[in-house]
Each structure stands twice: as C-alpha cells, then as structure tokens.
Amino acid sequence: MEGTPQNIFDRLNAARTLMAEVDELPTVPAVVLRIAGKLDDPDVSIDEITDLLLQDQVLTTRVLRLVNSSFYCPLKHLDELREAIIYLGLDHLKEAVFTCAVVDLFKTGKEGFSRSLLWTHALGVAKVAKIIAERLGYPETFNVYLAGLLHDVGAVFLNFFRGKDFLSSLGCRWHLQDGITDAILYHHNLDAVPPERAAGVALVSLADWFCTRRKLGYEEIDDSGNIREGWEAHRAWEVLRARVAAPCEPGPHLDELNGIIAGLRAAILEGLYMV
Numbered sequence: 001m002e003g004t005p006q007n008i009f010d011r012l013n014a015a016r017t018l019m020a021e022v023d024e025l026p027t028v029p030a031v032v033l034r035i036a037g038k039l040d041d042p043d044v045s046i047d048e049i050t051d052l053l054l055q056d057q058v059l060t061t062r063v064l065r066l067v068n069s070s071f072y073c074p075l076k077h078l079d080e081l082r083e084a085i086i087y088l089g090l091d092h093l094k095e096a097v098f099t100c101a102v103v104d105l106f107k108t109g110k111e112g113f114s115r116s117l118l119w120t121h122a123l124g125v126a127k128v129a130k131i132i133a134e135r136l137g138y139p140e141t142f143n144v145y146l147a148g149l150l151h152d153v154g155a156v157f158l159n160f161f162r163g164k165d166f167l168s169s170l171g172c173r174w175h176l177q178d179g180i181t182d183a184i185l186y187h188h189n190l191d192a193v194p195p196e197r198a199a200g201v202a203l204v205s206l207a208d209w210f211c212t213r214r215k216l217g218y219e220e221i222d223d224s225g226n227i228r229e230g231w232e233a234h235r236a237w238e239v240l241r242a243r244v245a246a247p248c249e250p251g252p253h254l255d256e257l258n259g260i261i262a263g264l265r266a267a268i269l270e271g272l273y274m275v
C-alpha cells in the first residue's frame, strides 16, 4: 500500500540497490569529455587534440584500430595518431572517440548474451541512423550517431535496468543529452516521445529496423515480408515528414543503404569486435 512503512522501506531498499548498481557503471573517460569540449572550439589545432588523446593510451590504440578498419577505409595503414586524426578529420573524430569509449559499457553487465553481436548491431544502427540523418539534412548528426550506438544499452544491464532511474543515472555519468536517453527509452515506441523530440528517435528506430532486417542484429526475427514495403510503411517516416524540412522519400534511401550495409558488415567482421 502506498506510503505504508513497509512500502517506504521497500522503496528505500530499491533506491540503495540502484545506487550500488549504478556505481558499477563505467564512466565516460575525462579525456573524452575534454576532447569533445575542444572539438566545439573552431580554432582548436590538430596538435592540441593529438596531445590530449595521447594521454589515454587505451583510447589511442582503439582509435588507431578503428581508423585503420574499413569502417573508415584509409588507403594505407596509419601508425601515427596525428596522421590518423588528419585522415579522419576533426568532424569524425568526436564520433570515433566516443565509439572507442562507449565500448566499455558493453563489456559490463549481465552474462549470457552475445556482446559482440550487440556491439555489431550498435555500430550498424549508429552508422545507418547518421547516414539517413545526413541525407535528410537533420542537423545533429553526432547525437544521432551516439543515440544509435547506445539505443540498446539497456540489454546489457538487464540486472541493473530500472527504466528511467537507471537511464537518468547513465545519462549523468555519460553527460548524455535528453535526445539520447529518449532514443534508448522509446525506439520501439515512437508514439510515446514528445513530438518536438521525436525526429531523432525516429531516425534511430528506422536504422534499428533496417539493420535488424539486414541481419545486422542480435535478435532472431521472423521476417518473411517484402523489406521495401516494411521500410516504406515504417511509422518513423511519418514522424520525419512532420519534423524534417528535406523531402522524406523512403525509396532512394533504401537503395543507397542496401549498398552501404555490405561494406559495413565487412568492416565490422574485419576487426571491430572490441568487446
């Protein structure tokens, strides 16, 4: 019964358990936040960013590995961090650095599921959501990428998962914007998102649907239907039509993404199993 001593006692216990569990979550490395801050400064130099990143050897090694994979496809192997950053460009660096940091979240949590499949799915959804966002002229492509990367993070923490309480703790620890926690909470339930915040979630939901149908997923699906019909009928397109200025014609995007997905799968198989 609401407000009884037993009820209050149970809620206090639940809050204590949540706090203890949240304490076990990895936090975003300080160097990642410093780099993200620096990258917002238009006058930042490559040398400054290189020096900052070199302070974290684990992250440096991961970034080099990621840049050298066919996720980014350099023409020759890049051994030096500075040349890798120049190749990548500062625009893509924030994305790469967060990818290499977020992977630690996927290493924790419960046992008994395929972390590499979940991570593969996360990378695919991030990349595909960002590509659709770019094609539609949606402005915050970095946030869409990060939302795609984290959209199923709840699956890692089923022991820990406490809905919004868990997410607000995760959001604080990782300095996540509301749009990202919205995507985690609502990518399977677009109608529950406040309309003014729905476009970003719709992009993730669409990318999630697409990657799962293209077997870049971790769930078994029964999908005997026509992929084009399902794609064009996806509720996300209605949301995007109402919220994004550029024409939202599903067809051409599906054709383009079908080409991209094969390369993406190869890149992931090649060496992005960082979990």
Ligand SMILES: [Fe+2]
Binding pocket: 151, 152, 187, 188, 208
């Ligand atoms: Fe999901």
Ligand SMILES: [Fe+2]
Binding pocket: 121, 125, 151, 152, 208
């Ligand atoms: Fe998903």
